[in-house]
Amino acid sequence: MSQKRVAIGIDLGGTNAKVGVVDGDGQVVAFDSGATNPERGPQVLVAEVVMLIDRVLEGVGLTRADVIGVGLGTPGPLSARTGTVIKAANLPGWVQVPLRMLFARALDLPVVLDNDANVAAYGEWWVGAGREWGDLVLLTLGTGVGGGVVLDGKVVQGHFENAAELGHMIVMPGGLPCNCGQRGCLEQYASAAAVARRVMSAIKDGETSSLAEAVARGEELDALAVEKAARAGDALSLSIWDEACYYLAVACVNIQHAFNPACVVLGGGMAGAGEFLLERVRGHFEGLKWHLHRDYPEILPAQLGYRAGVIGAAGYAWREQA
Numbered sequence: 001m002s003q004k005r006v007a008i009g010i011d012l013g014g015t016n017a018k019v020g021v022v023d024g025d026g027q028v029v030a031f032d033s034g035a036t037n038p039e040r041g042p043q044v045l046v047a048e049v050v051m052l053i054d055r056v057l058e059g060v061g062l063t064r065a066d067v068i069g070v071g072l073g074t075p076g077p078l079s080a081r082t083g084t085v086i087k088a089a090n091l092p093g094w095v096q097v098p099l100r101m102l103f104a105r106a107l108d109l110p111v112v113l114d115n116d117a118n119v120a121a122y123g124e125w126w127v128g129a130g131r132e133w134g135d136l137v138l139l140t141l142g143t144g145v146g147g148g149v150v151l152d153g154k155v156v157q158g159h160f161e162n163a164a165e166l167g168h169m170i171v172m173p174g175g176l177p178c179n180c181g182q183r184g185c186l187e188q189y190a191s192a193a194a195v196a197r198r199v200m201s202a203i204k205d206g207e208t209s210s211l212a213e214a215v216a217r218g219e220e221l222d223a224l225a226v227e228k229a230a231r232a233g234d235a236l237s238l239s240i241w242d243e244a245c246y247y248l249a250v251a252c253v254n255i256q257h258a259f260n261p262a263c264v265v266l267g268g269g270m271a272g273a274g275e276f277l278l279e280r281v282r283g284h285f286e287g288l289k290w291h292l293h294r295d296y297p298e299i300l301p302a303q304l305g306y307r308a309g310v311i312g313a314a315g316y317a318w319r320e321q322a
């Protein structure tokens with residue numbers, strides 16, 4: 001088959017790289033992932049990911065000749081315009097890396113690059129939760145809170161190419177310090193890591209909880225442990241979980257006024273809680289939102305899961321063709 005009919009999406013993380021072969025309808029034809037060792041430098045990483053791409057293509061009887069182009073989602077901050085990773089927190093030692101050029105040269109294919117949250121948002125807009133809605137804002141609740149904004153089919157980049165840093169929206173002036181240097185950022189209250197951290201810190205301060213024993217044993221809690229305890233009626237876990245939902249609702253109100261999207265989509269590890277998260281966010285949103293106009297976004301779960309990044313990245317490559 002010589003007619004080009006697939007795009008490659010790459011979702012590059014600090015510990016692994018996901019590669020998807022994606023058709024023009026956003027269907028994943030093949031998918032695989034492999035470990036990355038960013039400390040060995042960009043050249044080694046690019047060579048390993050290229051080998052992974054060739055292997056994934058071969059698995060479905062395709063070659064690079066069948067590929068229209070490559071989309072790459074990678075941790076930021078970066079410049080999508082120049083295709084350069086400026087300085088990525090979880091790619092240690094990577095400063096001013098011309099990643100788009102390295103991949104384009106190694107693959108001999110057109111490559112387009114953007115940050116991981118933006119490509120995931122594009123994927124959800126293209127064929128995921130936002131498919132039937134239109135303008136979309138994505139919040140991913142993981143180690144931090146990632147954000148992506150898609151308006152009129154375009155990913156909002158901003159003049160300084162740093163738009164949609166929604167995890168650093170201040171929801172509590174003077175609140176908890178964030179490693180970005182501000183205080184009271186959304187991600188200090190509503191990321192999966194923050195929820196776990198806040199429960200552990202309250203227990204260490206003497207609050208009672210069904211998780212106290214685990215913390216006393218030195219166990220590191222995660223958001224799933226907090227969710228389970230909250231579902232089982234642990235008052236401390238439930239109150240911190242509910243606070244996370246409250247601050248997400250505050251963010252949704254601010255997002256409504258800033259972007260007026262059709263939907264705000266919640267993804268990432270913590271969104272795996274489903275309605276246990278969504279219903280609470282919607283409930284707080286109901287109490288916080290204005291009633292001047294009926295212009296409220298729907299608050300929806302992400303649909304593409306761990307493949308959002310590769311689908312969205314491939315979507316960028318398809319968009320370049322259009």
Ligand SMILES: [Zn+2]
Pocket residue numbers: 167168178179180181182185
């Ligand atoms: Zn911050």
